[in-house]
Amino acid sequence: MWCVLSSVLLPHSPAALASPRASPSPPLPSPTALAAPLPTTFDAAAIAAAYSTDGGRAAVRARALTLASTLASLAATLAPPLASAAARGTPPHIASRRGTRAVREALAALGPTAIKLGQAAANRPDLVGVRLADELRLLQDAVAPFATPCAREIIRQELPPRRAAELLAALPEAPAAAASLGQVYRVRLPPAAGGREVAVKVLRPDAVQTVACDLLLARRAAAWAEALRGPRGERLLRPALVGAVDEFFSRLWEEMDLQHEARNIERFRALYGPGGAAARRLRRRGEVVVPEVLRQWSGARVLTMSWVEGEPLLARGQATLAGGELPLVRFGIEATLSQMLEEGVMHCDPHGGNLLRPRGRSARPRLAYLDFGLVSDVPLQVREALVCAVALLLFDRDVPAVASLFSELMLLPAAELEASLPQLQARLQLLADRVLQHDGEGLPKLRFDRLLTELALVAPQFAFQLPPYFLNNARALATLEGMARSADRDFDVLQVVYPFALRRLLSDHRGSPVLRDTLVRLTHDANGRLDLARVNRLLRETAQLTGRSRGRVVLDAALSKGGRGFALSVLQASLRRLGRRLRSRISWRGRSVGGESSQAVG
Template sequence: MRGPHNILRLIRTGATFERTGAMEAVLNAVDAPIRLRLAARVLGWPFRWLGYKGDPTLPPLTRAITALGPAYIKFGQIMSTRADVVGVELAGQLRMLQDRLPPFPTATARQVIAAELRAPVDQLFSEFSEPVAAASIAQVHRARVRETGQEVAVKVVRPGIGRAFSRDIDAFHLGAQMIEVLLPGVRRLRPRDVVRHFESVVTGEQDLRLEAAAASEFAENTKDDATFQVPLPHWALSSRRVLTADWAEGLPMGDREGLIAAGHDTAHLARRVIQLFLSHALRDGFFHADMHHGNLKVAANGDIIAYDFGIMGEIDEYTRRVYAQILYGFIQRDYRLVARVHFEAGYVPRDRDEAAFARALRAVGEPIFGADATRISMANLLSYLFEVTERFGMPTRTELILLQRTMVVVEGVARSIDPQLNIWDAAKPVVTDYIRSSIGPKAAVHDMRRVAQTIGRYGPLLPQIVENALYERAHPEEARIAIIRTRSRAVPWLAAGFGIASGIVIGMLI
């Protein structure tokens, strides 16, 4: 429950940040004014003794977050993809938070599995290992299915994690409200929206049935993608707190030296990661929104394996077309096209100057295209693009921000194994193919077919709709009186229904 009792949690959080040196790092990242720095010192220093010491071998921010526990680690993992909010340096520190938690006992995991799947572990699996990975919400065991002999990964949710997260999230909500009240200058970062997003992500990730469903849908969408694998869930061995899926054998995507030693073409892998992400986002509208190093492996045959589908992104077909046209316009350096797409989509108010907007976009794109490959960044371009659109009164588009956020992560993965990667060269064939298939005669025929199907579904209602519209046009006063009579007849029934429902609720409470 949110309220003053959460203040102690916030004090301990601040004390831990002060004790570990993370407070200074955060203040520098947000370029805090002198007054705020002084206030943080005056309020934080007396409570240092309440803070956790943490691991002194870690960077300050990572040290503080790992000391504070699972909810803070998960929050840090999500914020590691928001370099636009926390800055590049802090985002780099936060990426160290993957799999930092110590595992809980295997005996406890066995108890959870037995309770969830209603059978002892030894009856379900012929082999069951100690934890091979432990994260903030769950840990993974390597096992072998007794019935089939297939090797699998068994993911088990941490006991009591739901209650622990709820307590800390309540404190986060209170902290976000205090920040917006005390520091109006940081409202543009939308602290409360960030916490709400975090809460929705964490709530979804605690139900492993949803992750299994996402993995199943993602695998179905990508079954024809060359050199790409998705471990399939085993529904009979999965539940709310247990997820069993195919074992993914391969080298970690972040191990560049290991990949080179194994004979893999890192330049090809880097291009392929970018292209796969864009294909899933544009073609399917359903993409892996947490494609960091820890969720990607490279199989012995060179296939890219993606796993951990707790965070997925989804965008509708119209937004996909807009996004593709924006990228295509930048690739072609056609800034008038990019500006026109923004205005046609309603992303920029009609009363703004389209030509001035196009020139602002040119100022964004030209410096990037004039740079060498190591400095060409799609993520930076999208980040700058959002800054420009904000100046021109463009309201925040949540779906595009999620896309940009994931693009930042994917680009970081690709560059870590091939620093010379030219992002735009890698993206061009995917974006161009999508433009050809989604904008043109073939796409128009597809759209008309969908319109016809929609009209067909509502066909039986059309005569009555047309008749009512014509009647209201011919007899506006009678139509208005009929509407008033209908509402007046409905009010007593609504009141009676509300009274009955209230009586039932009161009776239950008594």
């Protein structure tokens, strides 16, 4: 629901970005026109209070007019070709050079949120068409920059005089890249400051006030939608839309705090950088490269990092990936699953401009992450419930059991889940029948984007809570799936997700009760007895999909806290079965020898 809402309530960027078809952006209020300074951390009430002055209200009204006029102009440009496509019965993709350019220029003129939506769409040529996706790729690192003198002034304001002078002495006239919220300069520090090559990110000067105006407009629209009632007075839309708007903009607010981004990089690097625990777990499959923060040259609006030399995963202006890059994208999905299901610290903006192929040869895939403004914390209970949901759905096709996990997934309060469980189970069964394509006994095929579309249709029927990590995780996986499908139309994200979930289920280092109960459910019969046939199937599928031997799968389980009891029970059951076979064979031989003796006597 918020995806639809945000697509029409988007912030704008500086006038330099405006297209000929877009209305000029209105002047933003200076800080003195507001009732109070805007808060550093997101607070919707404080932002609304700051804009309670005449100047603040005028700025919000002007912003609404800009949105309306820009979108109306774009609609007038696109209406004729889309109507023609509809008349011919062809898919309504925007394919003409004029149309794709109009979309890209309008999104650029509308600013940070619109640009981010365009960046995400650029990775889904299967949804928006190849030509439009190619055009939107330009939004990932080729947005019109703001003036470098403004960047110099921001650096002077943010850093101590000596540190500012060290950067300014080497700051080039043009940035290396410009994006929705800021731009990056490639700088070589003076020899006295170490002489290393660094990336200096500077926040756009009007970004915070622009996003604040958009927040206020979006909250009004969400409150209006929440107030809609049916003929019997019931709410037509059950999700908490104002809460969803606040959550969306709180993330955007975090992205505009470069000190927050610096902390995100340091957390991520501690896990996936040299010597990190997550890096050790991923080393068999590939390597994640993370820049290093240089705190002495960083502030709230300036962030300095080590420069990562490499090429974007998708070349500028291209939305399709070469087939030879598929292993690297598969590793990117595995790294995302590691963040989502194991570590709980997740980079949520992995579009083609934020993923680099580092320079240098390597036998393993190497993937560099940039732009850590949007990093989600996934609670432990949600990580474990996601693993269980994947295993129950794909191994057992047990949709009712998946529905019962919606409280653990923090999508429904426990009381609401209990009251609506039968309806939810029935709705999810219909959803699964539509999005999972079963072909024989093997793993079903899934289009993740179709799953998200179906879930969006289900959400208004239940009191879903959509925490930030849910939307962010979904967007991250959908983006990477789109890249992979651009290289291989037959790519199936389940071929990566399912083995990762099975490995996590069997090698439970924490000893989670939720994972243990799910493992028992998958490997025991209706009477609660261990079913060795199901155990063998689970081990066989895990071994085949992960490329490990069954013995190694069992050993990994035995060495983990949660899998130790499972491995022991499998060993005991196997020994009992072996004992029964030996006794049966001895008994058979005894009967055979006795029969031969009787014949000899006779």
